[in-house]
Amino acid sequence: MPNLRHQRAPTTVKKNIINLNALPLVTRILYLFEQAIAHLLLPFVPLLMLIRSRKEPVHFRKLLDRFALGAVGHRCAVWIYAASLGETRAASPLIRQLRAEGFNVLLTHQSPSGLAEGARLFANDSGVSQAFVPLDLFWAVRIFLRRFQPIALIVMEIEIWPAMLIETTRKGIPIAMANGNLLEQSIGNGRGLRSHLLKLYLLFSHICTRTQNYYDRYIRLGVDPSRVSVVGEMKYDQLIDPAHLRMAKTLRTNFVGGERFLMIASSVEAEESLLLPMVERLIAQDSGLRVLWAPRSPQRFQRVADELRSKGIAVTLRSSLGRAMDAPMPQTRVLVVDSTGEMNAFYPAADLVFVGASLVDHGGHNIIEPLVLGRPVVMGPSTYGVDFAAEPAGQAGAFESLLDASALEERIVELMADQVSLAQMSAASVAFAADKTGAAKKTLLVIHSLFGPIAEGQSK
Structure with a gap:
């Protein structure tokens, strides 16, 4: 696959680059104040990274990246900013399409989980290089741009760093947004400092978003309607690793005595006080029930396991099962997933998936991956963060939102005892997800129409 080098910006590119004068004067003035404050805090950055490195050593090992002084992988590549793990997964279908067309990709992240997931997804692709994104300081970004010379920037989902x-x-580098995810809660009342920060969306040459509701929000902010397109959700286009499917099959076989499997995915600390007694009651009532529990935060892995054990529940940590998860678990009732980047190895092993951040007012976490894998999904009442998928999935019969923890527990008991209903919801999940594919291809077409022949140039 050739390495492509951008020699000069075609006319179509120049036409679509936004002038900084598009920003209101107040926003530009606030940018100067924001940069001044950021520089006052700069001396504390190495200390913060050192503290965070106690649990995630990569923060300190790659500290130079934060100042745009780390290793340069690919120059003249398409720069994609995918802050964390979820954004990295969402970007993966688009990255694969860019690579199929011969573009090199520079993939940058804010979190170690995003960096690790990108390394896993593209381990065998030398055309994808990775780094932590530099600190949002004007000079750090300028150094980064000078050293890497990206031909375009694609920002994933909702990140707007001034x-x-x-x-x-x-x-003079064109910017696009992919998988645009502007929530109503992010807009707020449209006043104050937040309103000026949101004006940064005016700098995007184009925004590819999920549904008409998202489109309408960007227009309310003042984005030119001709610069916003509804293309759908790219997470439906993710490639499922066959190794994960094999791991799920092995896991279910080795979960000795398991007949019914419930997964608790991406739970947050605030709702775990509700989930812990619920799980205790569920497994006490059903000797054939086994639970897969994946807390959202790595800092909660051990804590959830310890709290389950304090209730007399037999717990196994995923990390103790080996890479292929082929160790038998004869006594285990709950497997705590203390790993990242492997969720697709657990969804297929479950009969029913509860997705967290929904029993408290957090809006809910990603439901698309379990739906793609044909698994029915239930959540609590707070789903505003995923309503673009939850509402149509509910209409299709693949998803249910319950009023509170009590109603959720009651519905889990009902569904686990009704294999016919579970099978119907599973079939609905498969059909629903299959109908939603294609957003990555549509996004790529938008990028081509915006930036023109950004591959113009010579092979190195």
Whole structure:
């Protein structure tokens, strides 16, 4: 696959680059104040990274990346900013399509989980290089742009960092947003400092978003309607690793005595006080029930396991099962998933998936992956963060939102005792997800129409 080098910006590219004058004067003035405050806090950054490195050593090992002084992988590549693990997964179908067309990709992250997931997904692709994104300081971003010379920036979902966007625009590099995810809660009342921060969306040459509701929100912010497209959700286009499917099959076989499997996915600390007694009651009532529990935060892995054990529940940590998860678990009632990047190895092993951040007012976490894998999904009442998928999935019969923890527990008991209903919901999940594919291809077409022949140039 050739390495492509951008020699000069075609006319179509120049036409679609936004001028900084598109930003209101107040927003530009606030940017200066924001940068001043950021520089006052700069001396504390190494200390913060050192503290975070106690649990995630990569923060300190790659500290130079934060100042744009780390190793340069690919120059003249398409720069994709995928902050964390979820955004990295969402970006993966688009990255694969860019690579199939011969583009090199520079994939940057804010979190170690995003960095690790990108390394896993593209371990065998030398055309994808990775780094932590630089600190949002004007000079760090300028150094980054000078050293890496990206031909375009694609920002995933909702991230709007002032220096990244303003300095990239200043450099004459086109910016697009993929999988745009602007929630009503993010807009707020449309006043105050937040309203000026949201004006940064005006710097995007184009925004590819999920549904008409998202489209309408961008228009309310003042984005030109011709620069927003509804293309769907790219997570439906993710490639499922066959190794994960094999691991799920092995796991279910080795879960000795298991007849029915419930997964608790991406639970947050605030709702775990409700989930812990619920799980205790569920497994006490059903000797054939086994639970897979994947807390959202790595800091909660051991804590959830300890709290389950304090209730007399037999717990196994995923990390004790070996890479292929082929160790038998004759006494285990709950497997705590203390790993990242492997959720697709657990969804297929479950009969029913509860997705967290929904029993408290957090809006809910990602439901698309279990739906793609044909698993019925239940949640609590707070789903505003995933309503773009939850509402149509509910209409299709693949998803249910319950009023509270009590109603959720009651429904789990009902569904686990009714294999016919579970099978119907599973079939609905498969059909629903299959109908939603294609967003990555549509996004790529938008990018082509915006930036023109960004592959113009010579092979190195």
